[in-house]
Amino acid sequence: xxxxxxxxxxxxxxxxxxxxxxPPARSQGHPRMRTLFLAGDSTAAQKYADAAPETGWGxxxxxxxxxxxxxxxxxxxxxxxKSFLDEGRLDVVLKALRPGDLLLVQFGHNDQKVAxxxxxxxxxxxxxxxxxxxxxxxxxxxxxxxxxxxxxxRRFDVDGTALRTLGAYPAAMRxxxxxxxxxxxxxxxxxxxxxxxxxxxxxxxxxxxxxTEQDNTHFNPPGAIEVARxxxxxxxxxxxxxxxxxxxxxxxxxxxxxxxxxxxxxxT
Numbered sequence: 001x002x003x004x005x006x007x008x009x010x011x012x013x014x015x016x017x018x019x020x021x022x023p024p025a026r027s028q029g030h031p032r033m034r035t036l037f038l039a040g041d042s043t044a045a046q047k048y049a050d051a052a053p054e055t056g057w058g059x060x061x062x063x064x065x066x067x068x069x070x071x072x073x074x075x076x077x078x079x080x081x082k083s084f085l086d087e088g089r090l091d092v093v094l095k096a097l098r099p100g101d102l103l104l105v106q107f108g109h110n111d112q113k114v115a116x117x118x119x120x121x122x123x124x125x126x127x128x129x130x131x132x133x134x135x136x137x138x139x140x141x142x143x144x145x146x147x148x149x150x151x152x153x154r155r156f157d158v159d160g161t162a163l164r165t166l167g168a169y170p171a172a173m174r175x176x177x178x179x180x181x182x183x184x185x186x187x188x189x190x191x192x193x194x195x196x197x198x199x200x201x202x203x204x205x206x207x208x209x210x211x212t213e214q215d216n217t218h219f220n221p222p223g224a225i226e227v228a229r230x231x232x233x234x235x236x237x238x239x240x241x242x243x244x245x246x247x248x249x250x251x252x253x254x255x256x257x258x259x260x261x262x263x264x265x266x267x268t
Contacts, residue, residue: 032100033070034245036061037093037143039084039134040075040106042218043151043227052260054208054215055224057151057231063253064232069245072096080110080119081130090137099142102240104231105134106187108150108169109217123172131176146240147177149188151227154195154207154216162196164188185234191227221255229253 038044044058058073065071074093076084084090084107097103107130111121121127131147138145149170155163170188177184195203206223208215219227233249235241 032098033068034100034102035070035072035096035098036065036102036104037072037097038075038104038106039090039093040104040148041079041109041150042075042077043109044073044106045075045077046073047260049260049262053210053220054218055221055258055260057219057224057227059258060221060225060228060253061231063225063257064228064246064248065241066245066247069241075106078110078119079107080113080121081107081127081134082111082121083119085130085133086118090134094137094141097138097141097143101141101143102146103134103138103143104146104148104185105131106148106150107131108166108173108188111169112167123168127169128172128176131173132180135176135180135182144183144240145180146183146185146235146238147173148185148231148234149173151187152192152195154203156195156200160200162192164192183238183240185231185238187227187230187234190230190234194226194230221258224258225253225255 038058038061040058043056045056046059047054047056056073056075058071058075061073062071072093074089076089079087079089093103108127110116110119111123111127113119121130135145150166152162153165155165157163166188170186174184174186176182195206198206203223206219206226208218208220229249232241232246236243236246236249
């Protein structure tokens with residue numbers, strides 16, 4: 001059944017929330033692995049060898065999760081809530097979701113593209129409406145929806161103060177999370193604070209600054225690892241994941257653990 005813009009039958013928020021941090025379901029006497037499905041944009045997406053060293057933070061998230069929680073990264077470059085839904089990408093995720101799984105939703109960067117009607121959403125109307133579609137879809141499958149505000153870009157004023165660049169979208173997501181009783185990982189606030197601590201020069205090593213490119217939106221391996229660490233710590237703090245489901249939250253993660261496949265495994 002296609003989600004589109006139709007209402008999705010809701011399995012009940014109470015049931016879904018009760019699944020947060022619960023032991024995995026058992027199949028033939030063995031715990032079933034939980035899957036964290038990630039729906040988002042290029043800041044989180046899998047990158048390939050032709051894009052290296054650009055790294056989505058979703059690529060580093062498994063380093064902080066125990067083997068009983070796998071990551072299915074469905075984030076795709078350039079997508080907004082609108083284009084992700086219009087292309088049927090949520091339908092693909094919903095077909096794979098099982099009771100006890102998680103659907104982590106992070107959009108906002110491309111919802112800002114006011115000049116692009118295929119992606120633009122208005123933060124207090126269509127953006128929030130689209131977020132609710134993700135919530136209802138996850139709950140209809142007995143899975144837990146989780147929101148993550150978008151990671152901040154690298155932008156500083158002349159005095160070295162890290163600047164907000166995402167407009168009203170983080171606030172709109174926070175409001176929708178409260179109204180829909182959805183756990184929220186406030187990556188926008190946490191990443192902004194991290195960039196402020198690091199400062200204008202040190203943050204260059206976290207973003208995709210290379211000899212040929214000065215990219216203040218996408219990450220190099222150190223940045224992806226630290227944003228993934230923030231996400232995992234928030235999953236623990238909000239009780240979405242139990243302590244037994246996270247690991248290495250305070251450990252140094254070697255950047256060579258990041259690898260880039262030679263080519264995309266499927267067309268986007």
